[in-house]
Amino acid sequence: MTPLLSHELSRRSFLRGTVAAGAGLALASCARPSGSAPTEIVFFQSKPEVIGYFDDLIDQFHQTQDRVRVRHDFTSNLAGSFVRETPPDIGCLNYNFEISRYVERGALSDLSDLPEAKRIRPDLQPLIDVTATYPDRTSVLPYSLMAAAVLYNRTIFAQHGVQVPTTWDEFLAVCDTLRGAGVAPIYSTFKDPWTIAQGPFDYSVGGTVDTTKFFNQLKRQGTEVGPGSPVSFEKQFLSPVEQMQQVVTYSQENAASRGYGDGNLAFAKGEAAMYLQGPWAIGEIAKTSPDLDVGAFPLPMTDDPADRKVRVNIDLALWIPEGSRKKEAAREFLQFLMRPDVIDAYNAHALGFGVTTDATPVTNPTLVELKEYYDRADFYVGASQLVPQSIPLQNYTQSLAAGDPPEPVLRTLDADWRRLAYRS
């Protein structure tokens, strides 16, 4: 018995030692150099295409002052950092449902007192509010906006003597002409469901339904969504979805087995005249054909040319968490990022549209065609961006593209929305 006892004792002291070591580690990590050292803030930004660009911006910022040091974080888990109560000091992220959770729970601080907040175009506010709001707070400042429409090959259009369509009938006529000439009118990539949701589906719905109004009303209705309610998917979405099914019939033969990467390659090689993708595809197309002459036009869904609208989404938005202990330093960096020259240069680089009233106009040869719609505020947030991820909308649009009858799919969508509203 004796040796066993001594073993247990030593084990206990070993454990004690481990705990002491752990506590020591914890204390060591708490200790921070005090004094006049610069404040280090964590900047969370994870859009992969522009990580290098923001690194350069941080260097520029460091050169202008020495009070604040910025550490660029593009790998941390956002939810984890909030749970740990050590959120990043400033974030610059896609404004979507992930971030809406933080907005709605009041985890992001109010930025309305910053002069930069006054520079944001007022007509963007409904787009921000329809995703998420917190009472009496400006939780996020938009930074970059993407406008998506139908990309088209100007050379192919000119070869076949067709003009950019301004009405639904003109659009069908263009497709028929191209098909008659042996050209695939539209390149579709049904293998990647998101390309259907953000393309044919969003363009068709957004071209006929006021998505902001629709989703605000839908939220007000709560669980009352169905055939008897003022708005529901099966009522308002039926006709645009039927039109969408007509649009996708003009796709190339093998659309069902093609993904996003294939689409970029094929469109770059001139295998189709139109491609329903946003500006993010422009850079990808340029990887294969840097000199391709690409234009863009909003998909006309009605017989009135004035009804044409572009699909927009807030690609990047700035926010400062309530839980940050260095809000002042974070605000200083935010003000640097919002400087007209900095924000304009970024948007020109990333093919975004400016979100401030003083922004320089877009110059990209493809996107200039969409400028007039954006300036007139003829835009909408894509419906697929306003449906929470827990509803598999993308997959539903895939089955619609494959030819499923729309009524049962939209009824399912209503039922999903009811269930979600009931749970929350």
Place this chain on the structure above:
Amino acid sequence: MTAQTLLTTTPGQVPVRRRRRFGASGDRPSWGATITLVVCSLAVFVPLYATLTMAFKTTAQSVDGRVFSLPSPLSVDGFVQAWNLTNFPRGFAISVFVTAVTVVGTVMLAAFAAYAIARNWDRRLFRWSFFYLLAAMFLPFPVLALSQVKLTGMVGLANPVGVAILHVMFQLSFSVLLFTAFIRGLPEELEESARLDGATTWMVFRHVVFPMMAPMSATVAIFAFLASWNDFMMPSLITANSTLQTLPVLQNIFQTQFSSNYNVAFASYLMAMAPAIIVYLFTQRWVMAGVTQGAIK
């Protein structure tokens, strides 16, 4: 993923395959088995070939849709970009640190626990602690994720040390199971004779039992290595400081919806995969040597 599943299943198969070849069929080649093995190895070599060629392509060539074409012109641009973008040396060092602590910690702790449990099976405390450890196998990390994030944050372990400790914890139950089963098969007479010569429990373990467990230690070490080296979720959630992140998490920046930089991504995957393959080749030999050495004559 393919690499992982294939690697984890092979150690057990290798000796079996050997024995069969030297056994019944003599010199005659077995065509059925050969064809099966060729098909199986193709499942590894085809993706590996694609990874290798893709890594050396230019960006323009990498998106041309021809996966199996040879890179022309040969470009190391992908490697340069991947190296800079992930800060490869630092990420690699952290990954190595986490994995080393995990492997050593798992083998040591699991061997201690398994020896104690297997040789005290008649006592209730040890039996139940075995079941307690096994019960942990039914708790996947995602279930505990948020509480672990919170707890590690509170005790200052939101760093690679915490990740390594958690890796050891999560490997423990399966490893103890393997070790316990193995120790049961070891003859107790060897230990008794050591004790007669005056050895303490620690000396028996250190000089008799642990060396005999070498083959199983190798297996446990390989499992721990792969689990730790390839893990994404735990380091991504636990590590608070992004400069202390492991490679698999850093490489997540290549997984994007809107753009495809296959050459950069594959170059980075190749650099991260290389150590796993090298370690595997190295330990595979060790396992086979261990199998013959550990046998009682």
